[in-house]
Amino acid sequence: MVDALTRSMRASHVLVAILVSVSLVIAAVGVAFDDTFYLRLATEALIFAGLALSVDILLGYTGLLSLGQALYFGLGAYLSALVLMVVPSFWAAIGATALASALAGLIGGFIVNRVRGVYFALITFGMAQVAAKIVYNTRALGASDGLIGVPVIDINLGIVTVSSASPAGFFLLVLAMIVILYAFAAYLLDTPFGRLLIALRANEARIPFLGYRTMTPRLAAYVLAAMIAGLSGALYPMLRGFVSPELMFFETSGNAVITVVTGGAGILVGALYGSALLTLLKSVIGSYTVHHLIVIGVLFMGAVIFLPKGMMGSIRPAIERMLARREPK
Amino acid sequence: MSEAAQYFQFVLAPQMLIGLVLGVAVILVALGLTIIFGLLDVINMSHGEFYALGAFVALALSTIGLPFWLLLLLVPLIMLPVGYIVERGLIQRVFHSGDRHVRTLLLTFGLGLVMEDAFRLVFGPNPHRPETPIAGGVEALGIFLPSYRLFLIIVGTAIIAAVAFVVYRTRLGAMVRAAAFDRDMAASLGVPVQHVYAGAFAFGVALAGLAGVLLAPIYSVFPTMGRDFILMAFTVVIVGGMGSITGVVVAGLLLTQIQAIVSLYISPVWSDPIVFGIMVVMLMVRPQGLFGRLGHG
Numbered sequence: 001m002v003d004a005l006t007r008s009m010r011a012s013h014v015l016v017a018i019l020v021s022v023s024l025v026i027a028a029v030g031v032a033f034d035d036t037f038y039l040r041l042a043t044e045a046l047i048f049a050g051l052a053l054s055v056d057i058l059l060g061y062t063g064l065l066s067l068g069q070a071l072y073f074g075l076g077a078y079l080s081a082l083v084l085m086v087v088p089s090f091w092a093a094i095g096a097t098a099l100a101s102a103l104a105g106l107i108g109g110f111i112v113n114r115v116r117g118v119y120f121a122l123i124t125f126g127m128a129q130v131a132a133k134i135v136y137n138t139r140a141l142g143a144s145d146g147l148i149g150v151p152v153i154d155i156n157l158g159i160v161t162v163s164s165a166s167p168a169g170f171f172l173l174v175l176a177m178i179v180i181l182y183a184f185a186a187y188l189l190d191t192p193f194g195r196l197l198i199a200l201r202a203n204e205a206r207i208p209f210l211g212y213r214t215m216t217p218r219l220a221a222y223v224l225a226a227m228i229a230g231l232s233g234a235l236y237p238m239l240r241g242f243v244s245p246e247l248m249f250f251e252t253s254g255n256a257v258i259t260v261v262t263g264g265a266g267i268l269v270g271a272l273y274g275s276a277l278l279t280l281l282k283s284v285i286g287s288y289t290v291h292h293l294i295v296i297g298v299l300f301m302g303a304v305i306f307l308p309k310g311m312m313g314s315i316r317p318a319i320e321r322m323l324a325r326r327e328p329k
Numbered sequence: 330m331s332e333a334a335q336y337f338q339f340v341l342a343p344q345m346l347i348g349l350v351l352g353v354a355v356i357l358v359a360l361g362l363t364i365i366f367g368l369l370d371v372i373n374m375s376h377g378e379f380y381a382l383g384a385f386v387a388l389a390l391s392t393i394g395l396p397f398w399l400l401l402l403l404v405p406l407i408m409l410p411v412g413y414i415v416e417r418g419l420i421q422r423v424f425h426s427g428d429r430h431v432r433t434l435l436l437t438f439g440l441g442l443v444m445e446d447a448f449r450l451v452f453g454p455n456p457h458r459p460e461t462p463i464a465g466g467v468e469a470l471g472i473f474l475p476s477y478r479l480f481l482i483i484v485g486t487a488i489i490a491a492v493a494f495v496v497y498r499t500r501l502g503a504m505v506r507a508a509a510f511d512r513d514m515a516a517s518l519g520v521p522v523q524h525v526y527a528g529a530f531a532f533g534v535a536l537a538g539l540a541g542v543l544l545a546p547i548y549s550v551f552p553t554m555g556r557d558f559i560l561m562a563f564t565v566v567i568v569g570g571m572g573s574i575t576g577v578v579v580a581g582l583l584l585t586q587i588q589a590i591v592s593l594y595i596s597p598v599w600s601d602p603i604v605f606g607i608m609v610v611m612l613m614v615r616p617q618g619l620f621g622r623l624g625h626g
Binding site: 059063065111114115117118119121122123125126127129130133134136137254257258261291293294296297298300301304305308 | 450564
């Protein structure tokens with residue numbers, strides 16, 4: 001027996017499978033044409049999709065808008081860059097980031113979860129702003145220049161070794177990483193924990209009467225989002241070889257929110273498609289004019305007004321119906 | 330003269346005056362923000378861009394030869410219909426959805442992005458610096474202050490007092506407060522709530538535009554001018570209590586004085602993190618801010 005929530009999650013899986021297939025084709029074409037630029041761009045789109053995914057866990061499942069998710073993304077990027085400069089090991093960077101972002105998410109979660117609604121948006125915004133300004137002013141972290149000279153690393157995956165300088169190889173690695181993060185989040189949100197989050201969004205005052213705590217699941221969702229943002233950020237210096245304080249600025253958080261809302265909030269897969277769409281738009285419009293923000297801004301406003309479920313949120317019900325028909329009666 | 334008095338005259342007082350000028354400026358921008366939140370329950374993320382719009386409209390009009398004094402009157406009048414149309418045409422479209430806070434915030438955020446890029450398209454990315462309308466300076470008690478900044482403090486204070494008077498002492502203000510307190514009750518007593526809402530948004534936006542005109546000679550005009558300024562305004566609104574006019578004035582003066590005095594002792598680059606830190610702590614311990622909301626108490 002499959003209930004509506006599991007079925008809708010499976011519909012998201014179908015959409016992710018389509019995206020992965022397209023990505024594999026892109027990788028193959030990229031290798032065939034010996035391309036670097038577009039593969040790097042697609043890799044960046046995937047990295048920012050990870051950040052958007054973390055925004056969606058908060059916005060789509062707990063109903064809380066985070067305007068400061070770049071805090072954890074930036075933390076991951078800076079920490080990963082620092083680790084790589086000392087020990088050029090992928091796993092050391094990822095491990096350190098996972099630990100640090102979980103810890104930061106726990107501390108941040110205690111601070112931000114004291115408030116709800118619009119205050120949550122503002123406190124996350126304020127916290128990220130404080131962190132960004134501190135990084136921007138700290139000489140040891142390169143201040144406004146950021147950290148440059150992150151070395152190229154060889155990533156040992158047991159069977160094969162992938163160099164972060166290989167466009168197609170690193171693209172596939174990032175793809176795998178983002179799919180794992182997606183799968184992990186999707187799995188957790190389909191368990192009773194995920195249902196508790198949805199219940200919290202619907203009516204928080206009732207949850208204690210059902211015998212559940214409200215703080216624990218909120219905090220857990222926040223830590224999960226912080227870890228996903230941090231781990232996505234950890235991939236950034238491997239791709240670009242540098243980190244800059246812009247990664248922590250409001251533009252980064254704002255972009256992630258635009259990505260999720262355009263792609264569709266509360267379905268996880270919207271973040272991935274949204275990031276692909278926005279990156280595509282930016283590079284296509286960017287080749288004609290520098291004023292791509294007008295187009296993206298108008299598109300975003302249109303999505304907020306006319307398409308509150310977002311692009312994928314409007315498509316997914318069709319796939320859900322398809323899956324429902326195939327289920328044994 | 331004692332050492333303490335000298336310290337006050339040459340170090341502390343000038344710094345506090347600079348803080349006061351910034352304080353009045355921030356309060357002007359934050360007033361519109363807090364009125365819009367207090368009445369409509371909308372976080373206007375594009376408020377900084379309306380502040381910039383005021384400055385850019387003034388810049389455009391001054392190139393055709395209009396004097397600064399006329400612009401001071403004209404720009405807010407131009408901003409009123411703009412704000413009215415934005416409220417009726419955009420914000421009302423998502424106003425009645427279940428998730429009003431998030432959707433109106435997102436919508437105004439998008440609007441801000443579009444406006445900022447439009448400024449860059451029309452006026453270019455470089456800063457413009459309008460001529461100071463009043464040259465020279467005055468010296469009082471041994472403290473030197475440029476005349477225009479003194480003018481800004483006086484005019485700004487007058488505007489703030491006028492806004493407070495309208496909201497708290499006139500029939501129009503009573504309607505606004507009634508609509509903020511209980512929309513349905515106000516409507517059934519004959520308050521044209523729809524127009525009050527759109528009017529309040531237009532009024533808030535016009536105030537931001539006026540601040541843009543007033544501050545352009547001091548802080549220059551450039552496409553992202555709203556972004557840097559609005560963070561401070563948001564902080565002031567949060568610390569003062571969202572929707573409270575008294576709160577904005579108190580928090581505005583308090584925070585800019587803290588910022589000004591702190592910059593004397595530690596590097597000024599750290600004053601921003603300190604101010605935002607105060608905002609975060611305030612949200613943690615007292616999210617409703619120092620004072621209550623508009624129409625509540």
